[in-house]
Amino acid sequence: MQGNTYWELFLSLCTQNIMTKHFWLMKSEPTECSVQSVLKMPQQTVPWFGIRNYQARNFMRDVMKPGDAVLFYHSSCPHPGIAGLATVVSEAKPDATQFDPTDPYYDPKSTPENPRWVCVDVRVDREIPLIALSELRAHPELSQMRILQKGNRLSITEVSESEYRFILENLIR
DNA sequence: GCCAACGTTGGC
């Protein structure tokens, strides 16, 4: 960070956390929740429940804002890749599945008074012709994407604006 | 189904 006045600190925080639109890649297994299945829902919107990783949770809780752009990625399936464009449309809120003992995502250590896991609402804006993982790997412009790094498992990762623009301008047919 | 890589847990 440049400078050391409180005003400069304030400006820096504004830039990082308040004013800037962020870009995300969010993974989902299409057998559980796909671009196509969300588009069939009444509001084309789904709560992004089931995140049980602290890094991904912190992204939703601390950084994501309504209006952020999302690349909707299909994982653990025959054709992994980006399948749709979406938008964050809510602030982080408690993930209801953590309180339900019958739910696979139930977390006995979490209570409504002190919820451990959050989710945001994600609205699918449109389905796109699948951008395969192999296609993403083929472009040096995208080589820094977290999703492409060896051993990556994080289900929510930030995408840079230039990466997002490159994908929209060059990889959508 | 395999397996590398990673995150979490829990004993010490």
Next chain:
DNA sequence: GCCAACGTTGGC
């Protein structure tokens, strides 16, 4: 706080 054991992820 360390770290071995375990469970999960996800491409192939």
